Each structure stands twice: as structure tokens, then as C-alpha cells.
Amino acid sequence: MTAAERVAGGGSPAVAIARRFGILVVSVAVASVVVFAFMAVLPGDPAQVALGVNATPELVERTRQEFGLDRPLVAQYLDWVGGVLTGDFGTSYVTKEAIGPQLLDRLGVTLWLVGAGMLVALLIAVPTGIVAAVRHRRPSGVVVSAASQVGVAVPAFLAAIILVQVFAVQLGWLPSGGWTPPAYDAGAWLRGLILPAVSLGLVQGAVLTRYVRSAVLDVQREDFLRTARAKGLRPYPALVRHGLRNAAVPVVTVLGVQLATLLVGAVVIERVFVLPGLGSMLLDSVAARDLLAVQGIVLVLVVGVLLVNFLVDVLYTVLDPRLRRS
Amino acid sequence: MRGNLVVGAALVGLVVVTALVSLLWTPLDPQAVDASVRLLGPTPEHLLGTDKFGRDVFSQLMVGAQTTLYVGIIAVGLAAAVGVPLGVLAAMGPRWLGELVMRTSDLVLAFPALLLAIMLAAVYGASTLTAMIAIGVATVPAFARVARAGTLQVLSREYTLAARAGGRSRWWIAWRHVLPNISGMVVVQASVSFAMAVLAEAALSFLGFGTAPPTPSWGRMLQESQELLAVDARLALVPGLAIAAVVLGFNLLGDGLRDRFDPRLEARR
Amino acid sequence: MSERARPQGHLGGVECNQSAPGGTGAAALLSVDGLSITHGETALVDDVSFRIAPGERVGLIGASGSGKSLTASAIMGLLPDGLSASGSVTLRGQQLLGGSERELSRLRGKDIGMVFQEPMTALNPAMRIGRQVAEALTIHGTSRRRATDRARELLDRVGLPERTARAYPHELSGGQRQRVLLTIALANDPALLICDEPTTALDVTVQAQVLDLVAEGVRDRGSALLFITHDLAVIASVCERVLVCCDGRIVEEGPVATVLSEPGHDYTRRLLEAAL
Numbered sequence: 001m002t003a004a005e006r007v008a009g010g011g012s013p014a015v016a017i018a019r020r021f022g023i024l025v026v027s028v029a030v031a032s033v034v035v036f037a038f039m040a041v042l043p044g045d046p047a048q049v050a051l052g053v054n055a056t057p058e059l060v061e062r063t064r065q066e067f068g069l070d071r072p073l074v075a076q077y078l079d080w081v082g083g084v085l086t087g088d089f090g091t092s093y094v095t096k097e098a099i100g101p102q103l104l105d106r107l108g109v110t111l112w113l114v115g116a117g118m119l120v121a122l123l124i125a126v127p128t129g130i131v132a133a134v135r136h137r138r139p140s141g142v143v144v145s146a147a148s149q150v151g152v153a154v155p156a157f158l159a160a161i162i163l164v165q166v167f168a169v170q171l172g173w174l175p176s177g178g179w180t181p182p183a184y185d186a187g188a189w190l191r192g193l194i195l196p197a198v199s200l201g202l203v204q205g206a207v208l209t210r211y212v213r214s215a216v217l218d219v220q221r222e223d224f225l226r227t228a229r230a231k232g233l234r235p236y237p238a239l240v241r242h243g244l245r246n247a248a249v250p251v252v253t254v255l256g257v258q259l260a261t262l263l264v265g266a267v268v269i270e271r272v273f274v275l276p277g278l279g280s281m282l283l284d285s286v287a288a289r290d291l292l293a294v295q296g297i298v299l300v301l302v303v304g305v306l307l308v309n310f311l312v313d314v315l316y317t318v319l320d321p322r323l324r325r326s
Numbered sequence: 327m328r329g330n331l332v333v334g335a336a337l338v339g340l341v342v343v344t345a346l347v348s349l350l351w352t353p354l355d356p357q358a359v360d361a362s363v364r365l366l367g368p369t370p371e372h373l374l375g376t377d378k379f380g381r382d383v384f385s386q387l388m389v390g391a392q393t394t395l396y397v398g399i400i401a402v403g404l405a406a407a408v409g410v411p412l413g414v415l416a417a418m419g420p421r422w423l424g425e426l427v428m429r430t431s432d433l434v435l436a437f438p439a440l441l442l443a444i445m446l447a448a449v450y451g452a453s454t455l456t457a458m459i460a461i462g463v464a465t466v467p468a469f470a471r472v473a474r475a476g477t478l479q480v481l482s483r484e485y486t487l488a489a490r491a492g493g494r495s496r497w498w499i500a501w502r503h504v505l506p507n508i509s510g511m512v513v514v515q516a517s518v519s520f521a522m523a524v525l526a527e528a529a530l531s532f533l534g535f536g537t538a539p540p541t542p543s544w545g546r547m548l549q550e551s552q553e554l555l556a557v558d559a560r561l562a563l564v565p566g567l568a569i570a571a572v573v574l575g576f577n578l579l580g581d582g583l584r585d586r587f588d589p590r591l592e593a594r595r
Numbered sequence: 596m597s598e599r600a601r602p603q604g605h606l607g608g609v610e611c612n613q614s615a616p617g618g619t620g621a622a623a624l625l626s627v628d629g630l631s632i633t634h635g636e637t638a639l640v641d642d643v644s645f646r647i648a649p650g651e652r653v654g655l656i657g658a659s660g661s662g663k664s665l666t667a668s669a670i671m672g673l674l675p676d677g678l679s680a681s682g683s684v685t686l687r688g689q690q691l692l693g694g695s696e697r698e699l700s701r702l703r704g705k706d707i708g709m710v711f712q713e714p715m716t717a718l719n720p721a722m723r724i725g726r727q728v729a730e731a732l733t734i735h736g737t738s739r740r741r742a743t744d745r746a747r748e749l750l751d752r753v754g755l756p757e758r759t760a761r762a763y764p765h766e767l768s769g770g771q772r773q774r775v776l777l778t779i780a781l782a783n784d785p786a787l788l789i790c791d792e793p794t795t796a797l798d799v800t801v802q803a804q805v806l807d808l809v810a811e812g813v814r815d816r817g818s819a820l821l822f823i824t825h826d827l828a829v830i831a832s833v834c835e836r837v838l839v840c841c842d843g844r845i846v847e848e849g850p851v852a853t854v855l856s857e858p859g860h861d862y863t864r865r866l867l868e869a870a871l
Binding site: 023039155272301305306 | 429432433435436437438440441444445447448449521525528529532533535548551552559562566569570571573574577578581
């Protein structure tokens with residue numbers, strides 16, 4: 001069942017969206033249980049993990065009590081979820097600091113990165129995909145689609161390494177890493193954001209190009225495009241006015257999947273560029289064996305993915321009037 | 327296009343042969359550390375030079391192909407073995423079961439391979455096994471969806487309707503009609519998933535959550551090369567291009583097979 | 596531009612031998628001379644020539660795959676990828692074949708309007724009907740406000756209720772959509788209207804209504820009509836003159852009454868027999 005069918009399934013658009021929202025809430029709830037269970041039930045007591053194998057049993061026991069790990073799992077879960085709902089992600093077993101504020105801070109960095117990456121991907125994919133589709137029988141179109149095929153195969157971190165080598169090390173145009181908050185120095189912030197965003201967006205742009213191309217190819221065969229031409233519209237205006245919105249429907253699905261991929265891809269890119277985002281916090285927390293922090297970060301990332309899927313489904317109803325009424 | 331299939335098969339074949347040969351023979355011991363030949367450029371003895379420990383890059387690359395294929399085969403095999411029956415079941419079984427399978431797969435999709443692997447690594451410590459399991463589990467929904475869609479298509483065809491009308495059992499139909507008819511789609515999906523698995527494994531090794539040292543892995547070769555980029559970009563390019571070539575190979579193979587199995591789509595690709 | 600495979604296949608089963616057509620008219624609006632359409636080595640339309648005088652209603656009849664839709668596409672300059680046309684097509688003396696996209700797009704929708712076979716898919720599903728009709732006017736220079744008002748008038752003229760302008764295509768029936776497409780094709784009072792099997796996809800009662808609207812539309816505007824169909828009855832009710840197309844050639848032409856009562860060509864005779 002596609003997302004479109006799911007939305008179209010019931011009555012008015014408001015009902016459909018409300019139902020989809022219900023699914024989102026249930027999914028988030030189930031995901032929180034899965035994340036919690038994963039961290040809490042699996043062998044290796046979190047306190048033991050945090051303190052390392054050399055910790056004395058007394059110390060482990062004291063830590064367990066301190067963080068409430070000796071209570072029943074259900075109580076621990078409710079406590080955790082209750083806290084998360086108010087923005088309190090608990091206190092780190094390792095640093096003894098509140099996780100929430102740091103998480104929020106890091107999330108900001110990651111969202112900038114993902115947003116900029118998506119923008120780069122769109123800026124690459126939409127024009128290239130359209131040109132490749134319109135010229136698919138000509139050499140230029142074939143070259144574009146071959147290039148996108150190769151682009152898809154390049155791992156984001158390889159792109160990052162090459163870009164750093166060229167633009168930071170050789171040419172010295174842009175910093176090779178690090179983060180300046182936008183409020184502190186907007187220029188430095190932007191310069192620091194370019195290479196990570198391009199690394200992240202380049203590969204996704206290649207993936208997206210292929211989908212844009214095939215969506216535009218499909219839409220070009222539609223009878224209504226012929227009608228538009230018969231009205232006197234020239235090929236590109238006909239495509240822009242009548243084709244793109246219809247081609248957007250399948251592309252938006254992919255866009256949703258891609259946003260999720262970007263969110264996770266950011267983990268790798270943040271590592272390469274030493275950006276203080278959610279991904280590097282996740283890796284640091286894993287290295288520090290800070291399971292509660294890992295649990296919180298994973299939940300935020302998963303909820304992010306679920307939220308994107310929800311928004312994609314809602315966007316369908318906006319793009320395709322056939323789904324608005326049934 | 328025929329070209330896709332040929333180029334894809336050639337690239338994949340090259341990696342498979344390399345991995346097989348490396349089981350029996352490599353030019354040098356890929357794990358042999360030799361401080362006297364650190365960071366050597368390409369020489370007749372070291373075709374692709376040596377790394378910072380003086381290990382032979384070409385030999386590492388060959389053995390690394392094993393890791394890549396091994397992780398891919400197990401992960402994709404696991405995903406197909408779980409996902410395909412689930413998908414068929416979702417299409418043929420009662421409505422609630424189909425609903426359950428699809429909703430669950432939606433949920434699993436919210437846990438990308440990389441995230442699952444990091445979660446597993448956080449609890450169990452990183453290893454090739456956690457990477458394979460994580461990638462496998464994250465890929466199950468892809469197979470379940472393909473299998474379900476394919477099964478629904480087969481079930482609507484006349485020959486299955488005839489078989490049903492003839493009183494054949496569900497499972498007979500599943501075995502006799504559904505599986506043979508969806509196998510093409512599953513193979514295409516396997517090829518595409520393999521490419522994604524290779525990328526995921528590389529990313530994990532790059533982050534230090536994949537294959538543990540000293541077993542050579544392309545992702546880790548990349549990671550180790552990072553600090554030496556300014557000195558010698560070759561160390562990053564060699565494994566990087568190897569990863570890209572395999573991913574390209576499997577993607578092209580998938581596209582080529584798709585055109586083969588579904589000629590109607592040929593014009594579009 | 597594929598044509599629908601028809602279940603009975605009467606026309607498709609009729610064989611024909613080819614002979615050269617005649618027929619000329621003074622001061623032709625549209626002249627097609629030696630038009631051939633090829634796909635690689637294969638000729639799909641072979642040396643077709645005919646003329647249409649201003650205001651004249653001409654039927655083009657033939658079996659599926661006889662090349663009649665391609666002929667219409669070639670006149671519009673909208674042949675599918677991979678097909679090429681040679682010969683000459685002139686509208687009021689202006690050469691259309693091989694004309695630049697700029698010149699052709701100025702003619703399309705203004706001097707030549709076209710209605711296609713498949714109403715269900717010929718309208719943009721994501722755009723309101725009113726805008727799609729108004730667009731036909733704004734492309735050719737009408738101001739947006741004027742076009743919006745005019746679109747409502749035009750829709751009213753083909754008997755569509757006022758709210759149609761605000762509707763999306765999926766909210767209309769096939770017959771209603773075909774009326775919308777007719778409205779679009781006639782919006783700029785074109786000198787020539789081409790209809791490519793406009794009623795084939797509709798059921799019988801709706802067919803008659805749409806045919807009446809086509810006849811009325813061209814009469815009111817003094818437009819010429821090229822009506823493509825495989826249905827003899829439709830030709831008899833709408834057209835004055837008929838061209839019979841077989842295997843990419845025109846094998847007979849003449850006034851409808853003459854051709855239908857005294858068919859000169861063997862193929863036409865068999866067409867008539869098959870229809871009765």
C-alpha cells in the first residue's frame with residue numbers, strides 16, 4: 001500500500017489526515033518502547049556498561065539506585081517517556097549532566113546540516129533530472145543519467161574526503177571542519193556549512209536526479225501534456241506548467257525517504273567535519289557507553305524519520321487534488 | 327539497456343573473482359606490518375603502495391572484497407529470507423495479518439541500518455556480526471514490500487484465479503505460482519539492496535562500528551587514510567573507488583535485470 | 596498516438612488495394628501534399644494528399660492503424676518521438692512541416708484546435724478546469740482577467756454548469772471532459788478544428804451530444820473541420836466530404852452522399868458492408 005492509497009482510503013481529507021496523525025502517534029509510542037526495550041532489556045546492565053568491567057559491585061549497585069535502575073522496567077519506561085514529553089531526557093550516567101539541553105543544542109546543528117544538504121540535493125536534482133528527461137534521446141541526456149548513476153554509488157564520506165582535500169587543503173577556500181553558531185558569526189557559519197552540506201547533498205542529489213528524470217519521463221507521455229502543446233504551449237513551458245506538479249507526486253515520496261537518509265547520513269558527515277551535531281553526540285555517547293544518552297538520541301532520530309513520513313503523506317493531499325475528495 | 331546488465335555483471339564479477347582469489351592467494355600478507363616500507367607509492371612489489379603501517383594496499387583491497395561480499399550476502403540473505411515469506415503471507419493471509427506486517431515494516435523503516443548498527447554496537451560492542459544483523463533487519467521491509475506487491479499482482483491473474491476455482495490450496499498456489507513469478511522482482515531487489523548494504527557496511531567501518539581490526543575492510547581503510555589525506559590521497563581513493571565500483575556494479579545489475587524481467591520499463595531507464 | 600483496438604475489428608479485417616486519390620479545391624485552407632510519415636524504414640503514412648476549404652467539414656475514415664491519427668499529429672506538428680514526416684502541409688499557404696517550434700506553437704490552439712480521443716487523461720488532473728480553458732486564451736495574448744470570464748462563457752456555451760470552472764477533472768464525467776476539451780480547442784475560434792475520434796471512448800447517448808456540439812461549434816465559428824473516425828455513421832451525420840484511408844494511403848474521396856451510396860473503391864465497399 002502506498003502512502004497515497006493510505007491517505008485516499010478514508011472519506012474527507014481532514015479525516016484522512018487525522019487518521020494518519022493517529023498512526024503517527026501510535027508509531028512514535030511503539031518506537032519509544034522499542035528503543036527503551038532495546039537499551040534496557042538487553043544484557044549488560046546500563047550502570048555496569050557505563051562504569052566499565054572493573055567497577056566494584058558496590059559501586060554498580062549504588063549507581064543503579066542513584067539512577068533508579070533497580071526499579072521495575074515499566075516504571076523506568078514511564079518515567080523516561082514522561083520526562084521526554086516535557087523535554088527532560090534524564091541525567092547522563094557518565095557525565096551526570098542533563099541530556100535534554102545538550103540534545104536540543106546538537107539537534108539544531110544537525111537540522112541546519114540536513115536542511116542545507118536537502119537544498120543542495122534539490123538544486124542539483126530538479127534541473128538535471130528535467131534536462132535528462134527532456135533530452136533522454138540525445139547524448140547530453142544520456143551523459144547526465146550515466147553521471148547520476150555513478151554519483152549514486154559514491155559514499156557520502158568519500159565525497160566529503162575528496163571535497164575537503166580539494167577545497168580546504170589544496171585551495172584553502174573553505175574550512176575543513178568545525179562549527180560556528182549562526183548567531184555568533186553568520187559568514188563563518190555559512191562557510192563552515194558549505195562543504196558538509198555539499199558532501200551530504202551531492203550523493204542524495206544523484207539519487208534524486210534519477211527519480212526526477214523518471215517522473216518527468218512518465219509525465220511527458222501523459223495525454224494532458226499533449227493537450228497543453230495543442231493549446232500552443234512550447235515544450236518547456238508546457239512541462240513547467242502542467243508536468244512538474246504531477247511529476248512532484250512520486251518525487252515527494254522519494255524526498256521523504258531521502259530526508260530520513262540525510263538525517264542518518266549526517267551522523268557520518270558530522271564525524272568527518274567535526275560538527276557538534278546529534279550524530280557526533282551519538283557516537284561520543286556510544287564511545288562513553290552512555291546508554292541513556294544513546295537512547296534519547298536514537299529516539300529523537302527515529303521520531304524525526306516518522307515525522308517526515310507523516311508530512312510526506314499530508315503533502316500528497318495538497319499536491320494531488322484527486323486525493324482530496326473521495 | 328543491455329549495457330547496464332553487462333557493465334553491472336562485469337563489475338560484480340570482478341569483485342567476486344577478487345574475493346575468491348584472495349581466499350587462496352594475495353601478493354603479500356595484507357596484515358603484515360613493516361615499518362621500513364611505510365607510505366610507499368606504487369612499486370612493482372606493492373602495486374598500490376603501502377599504508378602507514380607498511381601493509382600492502384593491494385592485498386588489503388583484495389581481502390577487503392571478502393568482507394564486503396560476506397557482509398552483503400549475509401545481510402541481504404537474512405533480509406530476503408525473512409522479508410519474502412512475510413510479504414507473501416501479508417498478501418495471501420487474512421487482512422489483519424497483512425495490515426500488521428505492513429505497519430511493522432513501516433516502523434522498522436524508521437530505524438535505518440546505520441542507526442540500528444550503532445544501537446547494537448552500543449550494547450554488544452561493534453563487530454561484523456552486529457553490522458550484518460543491523461543491515462539485514464533494516465532491509466527486511468524492502469523485501470516484504472516487493473514480495474507483497476508481486477504476490478497481489480500474481481493473485482489477480484487468471485491462472486491463479488483458475489487454480490483457486492479448481493480448489494487448489496493457498497500454499498500450493500503460493501509455491502507453484504507466486505514464488506516463481508515474484509522471483510524476478512526479488513532478485514532485482516536483492517541486487518539493489520546489496521548495493522545499499524555495501525554502502526552501509528562501508529559507512530559503519532568508517533565510523534568504527536563495523537569489522538574490527540585487523541581484518542581488512544574498505545570502509546576502515548578509508549577511515550585510516552583520513553588523517554593522511556594531505557600526505558597521500560591515494561590511500562583514500564583506492565578503497566573509496568572500490569566501494570563506488572561495487573555499488574555501481576550492483577545498481578547497474580539491478581537495473582539491467584529489471585529491464586530484462588519487465589521489458590515494458592526498458593524505455594524509461 | 597495509438598488507436599483503440601476495437602473488439603469486433605471489422606474494419607481491421609478489410610483488405611485494400613491502393614490506388615491514387617484525386618480531389619482538389621480552390622483557395623484551400625489546409626493543403627496536405629505528398630505527406631509521408633516514417634518510423635525508421637517503415638512508412639506509416641505514404642504519400643497522402645488532400646485539401647480542406649475554409650468552413651468545409653471533412654471526414655477521414657479508416658481502420659485502426661491506417662495512419663489517420665498520425666496524419667492529424669503531423670498537421671499539428673506533434674508527432675511522437677522517433678517518427679519523421681516529409682512532404683508538405685500548408686495552412687493558408689504557410690508551410691507547417693519542418694516549421695520552427697516558435698511558429699508552430701503560435702498556430703496551435705489559435706488557428707488549429709484539436710480534440711483527442713481519450714478525454715479521461717487529456718486534462719491536467721492537478722489544475723482546475725477554468726484555468727485550463729483560460730490558459731488556451733492567455734497563451735495567445737488574452738489578458739488573464741478577460742480569459743477567466745471568457746472561459747466561463749465558453750463552458751456555459753457547451754452546456755456545462757457554472758461550477759465546472761472551479762472543478763478538477765476527476766470530478767467530471769467522460770462526456771463533460773470531452774466538452775471541456777472541445778471548449779479548449781475552439782476557445783480562439785480556430786480556422787480549423789481537428790477531432791481525433793473524440794467520441795470513441797464515450798457511450799452512445801453522450802456521443803450524440805458531443806457530436807452535436809462539435810457540429811454547432813464549427814458552424815457558429817465558420818471553422819473548417821477534419822474529423823477522424825472509424826465510424827461511418829458519425830461521418831454521415833457531421834461531414835460533407837469524406838477521405839477513405841487505408842494502410843497509410845487515401846484510397847477514395849468525395850462527397851459523403853456519393854461515397855456512401857456509390858463507393859468507388861473496393862475497400863470502401865467492404866467498409867460499408869462491414870458497417871451494415
